Amino acid sequence: MAVSTAGIEDATERPPFAARLREGLRGLPLLATGFVALFLIAAIFAPWVSPYDPAEANFLASLDPPFWQEKGTLAHLLGCDQLGRDILARVIHGARLSLTVSIFAIGLAGAVGIVLGIAAGYVGGILDALIMRLVDAFLALPFILMALGFVAALGTSLTNIIIVMAITNWARYARLVRGEVLTVKQRDFVALARVAGQPRWRIAWKHILPNVMNSIIVLGTLDVGRVIILEASLSFLGLGMQPPEVSWGLMLADGRAYMTTAWWLTTIPGLAILLTVLSVNVLGDWLRDRLDPRQQMD
Amino acid sequence: MGRFILRRLLQTAVTALFVTMIVFALARLTGDPTVMLLPTEATQADRDFLKNQLGLDKSVPEQYFTFISKALSGDFGTSFRYRVPVRDLIATRLPATIELAVLSMVLATVIALPLGIVSALRRGSMIDRLARWFATLGLATPTFWLGLMLILFFAVTLNWLPAAGREHWSSRILPVIALGWFSAAAIARLTRSSMLDAMQSDFVRFERLSGLPEFVIVLKHALKNAAIPIVTYMALQFGVLLSGAVVTERVFAWPGIGSLVVDAILERDFPVVQAAVLVTAILFLLINLATDLFYSWLDPRIRY
Numbered sequence: 001m002a003v004s005t006a007g008i009e010d011a012t013e014r015p016p017f018a019a020r021l022r023e024g025l026r027g028l029p030l031l032a033t034g035f036v037a038l039f040l041i042a043a044i045f046a047p048w049v050s051p052y053d054p055a056e057a058n059f060l061a062s063l064d065p066p067f068w069q070e071k072g073t074l075a076h077l078l079g080c081d082q083l084g085r086d087i088l089a090r091v092i093h094g095a096r097l098s099l100t101v102s103i104f105a106i107g108l109a110g111a112v113g114i115v116l117g118i119a120a121g122y123v124g125g126i127l128d129a130l131i132m133r134l135v136d137a138f139l140a141l142p143f144i145l146m147a148l149g150f151v152a153a154l155g156t157s158l159t160n161i162i163i164v165m166a167i168t169n170w171a172r173y174a175r176l177v178r179g180e181v182l183t184v185k186q187r188d189f190v191a192l193a194r195v196a197g198q199p200r201w202r203i204a205w206k207h208i209l210p211n212v213m214n215s216i217i218v219l220g221t222l223d224v225g226r227v228i229i230l231e232a233s234l235s236f237l238g239l240g241m242q243p244p245e246v247s248w249g250l251m252l253a254d255g256r257a258y259m260t261t262a263w264w265l266t267t268i269p270g271l272a273i274l275l276t277v278l279s280v281n282v283l284g285d286w287l288r289d290r291l292d293p294r295q296q297m298d
Numbered sequence: 299m300g301r302f303i304l305r306r307l308l309q310t311a312v313t314a315l316f317v318t319m320i321v322f323a324l325a326r327l328t329g330d331p332t333v334m335l336l337p338t339e340a341t342q343a344d345r346d347f348l349k350n351q352l353g354l355d356k357s358v359p360e361q362y363f364t365f366i367s368k369a370l371s372g373d374f375g376t377s378f379r380y381r382v383p384v385r386d387l388i389a390t391r392l393p394a395t396i397e398l399a400v401l402s403m404v405l406a407t408v409i410a411l412p413l414g415i416v417s418a419l420r421r422g423s424m425i426d427r428l429a430r431w432f433a434t435l436g437l438a439t440p441t442f443w444l445g446l447m448l449i450l451f452f453a454v455t456l457n458w459l460p461a462a463g464r465e466h467w468s469s470r471i472l473p474v475i476a477l478g479w480f481s482a483a484a485i486a487r488l489t490r491s492s493m494l495d496a497m498q499s500d501f502v503r504f505e506r507l508s509g510l511p512e513f514v515i516v517l518k519h520a521l522k523n524a525a526i527p528i529v530t531y532m533a534l535q536f537g538v539l540l541s542g543a544v545v546t547e548r549v550f551a552w553p554g555i556g557s558l559v560v561d562a563i564l565e566r567d568f569p570v571v572q573a574a575v576l577v578t579a580i581l582f583l584l585i586n587l588a589t590d591l592f593y594s595w596l597d598p599r600i601r602y
Binding site: 133134136137138140141143144145146148149150151152153154170208225229232233236237238241252256260261263268271273274277278281282 | 309316362443446537542575
């Protein structure tokens with residue numbers, strides 16, 4: 001007997017595509033979406049949209065201010081750093097790094113969290129107890145300290161930073177998934193699938209996972225901002241990305257020494273982080289209200 | 299009640315055990331400490347001698363057991379760099395970090411609680427919209443960048459406040475604002491939603507019908523009900539503060555655990571890193587335990 005939840009909506013007449021699209025996008029925060037789109041374009045097409053090579057030094061342009069300042073030029077819209085590297089080019093390439101780190105880190109953390117969360121919630125018993133205490137332990141370790149500890153142990157490289165982010169983030173996914181599994185497990189279609197003699201892994205994959213996916217997508221989106229800030233923090237401390245990589249956190253660390261003379265070195269990369277995280281969070285809140293109203297806060 | 303406390307204590311102990319395992323595993327991942335401790339021209343015999351001295355020639359479970367039993371008696375080894383017991387280093391730096399975290403928590407609470415409550419009571423008003431913007435903005439601001447901007451504005455441009463140090467009371471203002479900002483936003487947001495829930499609950503509706511004055515309903519009943527999620531969340535925020543302190547301390551040259559750890563990592567002074575992570579994590583576990591016990595006393599219905 002095939003038991004599936006899919007196909008139930010298909011029984012009723014579906015409204016036309018345009019109407020469904022309009023309904024699906026109701027209340028979409030336009031400004032935030034626009035900014036996220038800009039961020040994605042900058043990140044994905046960085047080498048093509050960037051006005052300069054982000055590593056190219058030009059001592060004649062050293063510490064040039066943004067164009068609206070006196071002495072600023074249109075050649076370098078957001079000014080230059082101490083080595084005369086174009087700030088706009090570096091912000092664009094920084095976006096690329098932030099996007100790379102957040103996609104891979106959240107993907108990895110989510111995957112580990114899903115597997116362990118399903119194992120804990122579905123199998124239960126001693127395995128559940130063990131996994132959940134491990135989750136508690138990871139949630140108890142202060143986030144940045146733990147990340148620093150792992151970076152110290154593994155060393156700094158893009159791959160290691162991603163692994164560290166995943167290590168420090170998986171626990172919340174595991175907890176979320178376990179909670180969802182416990183409620184989904186009680187539902188009739190899971191019981192039916194079991195009666196029908198389907199193997200456990202198949203029930204988990206076919207019936208439980210699709211039902212917890214919305215919550216995971218919501219948490220994942222809301223985590224993008226966290227990961228961006230964490231990567232920037234680590235890089236700022238000198239324990240994340242290393243030059244010649246371009247990271248917003250590194251730009252801030254570099255700019256710090258010039259704070260009294262060149263404010264744009266610290267202000268602009270910070271604003272890039274703030275605006276990106278703000279937009280992603282606003283979009284994530286909207287997504288949560290649409291997909292997973294139980295987590296709603298506002 | 300007794301069973302609940304016992305169970306919660308046991309849970310915390312098991313979690314703490316896992317924490318020690320993670321921290322121990324961290325230390326194993328870093329590789330051979332003798333490479334850092336000995337000069338490059340050291341012979342294999344020197345290395346073996348030092349390994350024997352440090353107990354690194356024993357089996358992993360044995361090493362873990364030694365680590366645990368020493369840690370329990372407060373012995374975290376000797377700092378590679380400073381050549382003094384790690385315990386002493388932690389003991390001199392921890393109070394500064396706790397001071398920063400507690401002051402930030404006080405600031406966050408003083409701002410967030412009234413803001414969240416008023417925002418919930420005047421839902422949809424101008425204040426509510428401002429409060430929600432404050433929360434959204436606060437949650438998106440990187441702590442260390444806010445610190446830099448505060449220095450740029452109040453220390454560099456206006457020259458009103460010191461940019462670093464811990465000597466004068468005024469040097470506490472900027473780091474506390476930088477660190478407390480995020481938590482203020484987070485707590486305000488949660489206070490608002492908890493108050494909204496409480497105000498819509500059946501018993502508040504019932505009390506309205508029974509004609510109790512609105513302020514009595516709000517202060518005595520709704521707030522009391524909303525308090526439990528808020529207090530739990532504040533305990534969690536304390537962990538965020540301890541964590542955020544690492545970066546904030548670096549920005550403001552605040553002499554706490556965070557500055558110590560960052561230096562220790564850059565110098566590969568691993569006993570210090572290990573001890574600092576462990577101590578902070580245990581501190582956080584204890585705060586959560588205390589909160590749980592506190593609200594099970596506040597509301598005897600709460601059990602796991």
